Amino acid sequence: MATEELRRVAPDAARRFVEGVLVGNGTSKADAEIVARCLVEADLHGVDTHGTNRIPSYMERVRQGVLDPKANIEVKQITPVVHQVNANNGFGFLAATKAMSACIESAKVFGIGMASVKHSNHFGMSASFVRQANRAGYMSLVFTNSSPALPVWGGKSKLMGVSPIACGAPGGDKGIDFVLDMAPSVAARGKIYKAKRRNEQIPDDWAIDAEGKPTTDPAAALEGSMLPMGGPKGSALSIMMDVFSGVLSGSAFAGHVTSPYHPRKAADVGHFLVAIKPDLFMSLDEFKERLDYLYQRVVGSDRRPDTQRIYFPGEIEAEEAKKREKNGITWTQAEIDVLNQEADKAGSPHLVLL
Numbered sequence: 391m392a393t394e395e396l397r398r399v400a401p402d403a404a405r406r407f408v409e410g411v412l413v414g415n416g417t418s419k420a421d422a423e424i425v426a427r428c429l430v431e432a433d434l435h436g437v438d439t440h441g442t443n444r445i446p447s448y449m450e451r452v453r454q455g456v457l458d459p460k461a462n463i464e465v466k467q468i469t470p471v472v473h474q475v476n477a478n479n480g481f482g483f484l485a486a487t488k489a490m491s492a493c494i495e496s497a498k499v500f501g502i503g504m505a506s507v508k509h510s511n512h513f514g515m516s517a518s519f520v521r522q523a524n525r526a527g528y529m530s531l532v533f534t535n536s537s538p539a540l541p542v543w544g545g546k547s548k549l550m551g552v553s554p555i556a557c558g559a560p561g562g563d564k565g566i567d568f569v570l571d572m573a574p575s576v577a578a579r580g581k582i583y584k585a586k587r588r589n590e591q592i593p594d595d596w597a598i599d600a601e602g603k604p605t606t607d608p609a610a611a612l613e614g615s616m617l618p619m620g621g622p623k624g625s626a627l628s629i630m631m632d633v634f635s636g637v638l639s640g641s642a643f644a645g646h647v648t649s650p651y652h653p654r655k656a657a658d659v660g661h662f663l664v665a666i667k668p669d670l671f672m673s674l675d676e677f678k679e680r681l682d683y684l685y686q687r688v689v690g691s692d693r694r695p696d697t698q699r700i701y702f703p704g705e706i707e708a709e710e711a712k713k714r715e716k717n718g719i720t721w722t723q724a725e726i727d728v729l730n731q732e733a734d735k736a737g738s739p740h741l742v743l744l
């Protein structure tokens with residue numbers, strides 16, 4: 391079979407596969423279910439760069455002893471609305487999920503809850519925790535810092551992370567949630583890897599080479615740095631993620647977070663999460679009607695000639711998730727082979743294909 395041929399996997403089978411690998415590496419069943427849900431949620435929403443294919447790099451870090459698959463995630467209440475989470479070098483998915491749960495519990499009673507997370511790891515797609523809050527009926531902010539990938543504006547070497555800024559609000563009866571989840575770079579790094587695989591050039595505003603010069607060569611771009619979106623504004627957003635997630639939490643910051651692909655050093659990522667009750671100032675019905683009115687105004691806006699349809703933030707991903715829920719997630723045979731090697735190492739079952 392050609393390696394590029396796409397094979398289909400049902401979301402349930404993907405979740406069972408991830409859980410098997412994690413349990414085989416020492417993670418409890420309950421925690422493995424949370425990590426699997428987050429990774430497969432990214433695959434379902436079309437964020438393939440932050441889904442199940444990350445398992446091999448995470449497991450390599452587990453084998454090297456720099457990510458603890460059994461870590462006890464400690465949640466300490468500092469004030470009625472403030473929580474401090476020590477991930478103790480466990481999975482970022484667990485730390486952020488537990489932090490958001492604590493935020494929601496506070497918001498139920500006091501209208502707002504916030505959590506600062508330290509000593510964590512890469513948590514994948516930020517929207518996982520925004521959607522966790524949306525499902526519970528709460529607005530949210532989800533910030534994280536990450537390893538150096540961007541120069542600061544005017545700088546030449548990587549210093550700040552491509553650290554995503556995310557937030558959300560639960561939708562009305564039509565079920566349209568607001569979900570913004572964006573990295574502060576012009577383009578996702580995954581798009582540069584894709585251009586390299588296909589021998590394509592990239593636009594010259596995506597990245598700079600190792601000498602700090604704009605480049606259209608994806609290989610040179612990967613040797614160099616990503617460029618922030620919106621010039622100094624993207625750079626400032628990346629610094630903002632580091633202030634709230636790194637400086638505040640006590641985790642690494644200012645270029646000292648370790649890459650999730652680095653096999654020999656703890657990552658020490660920090661996160662910052664907030665949950666807000668949407669009916670603080672009006673009834674829930676009125677809030678949802680107002681959000682729906684905003685949705686209708688946005689998607690019903692007059693279109694430019696080159697635009698077929700206008701989307702609300704998060705809508706493209708939500709529609710992709712509906713399709714993939716039904717038709718399955720697609721991976722190449724080569725990707726499946728790499729994942730099955732992880733199952734062999736963990737003594738867990740291979741991926742079951744549709």
Ligand SMILES: NC(=O)c1ccc[n+]([C@@H]2O[C@H](COP(=O)([O-])OP(=O)(O)OC[C@H]3O[C@@H](n4cnc5c(N)ncnc54)[C@H](O)[C@@H]3O)[C@@H](O)[C@H]2O)c1
Pocket residue numbers: 437440512513514515516517534535536552553554569570571572573574577578700701702703704705706707
């Ligand atoms: N954990 C980490 O350290 C880390 C680092 C980088 C990126 N990520 C993740 O990578 C993912 C991809 O980030 P990205 O910046 O490439 O996302 P993106 O550019 O695909 O989307 C960014 C936002 O814009 C919205 N959007 C995109 N196209 C739209 C359109 N045509 N109309 C209306 N809205 C639209 C999306 O709904 C989304 O909210 C995110 O899930 C992010 O959390 C994680």
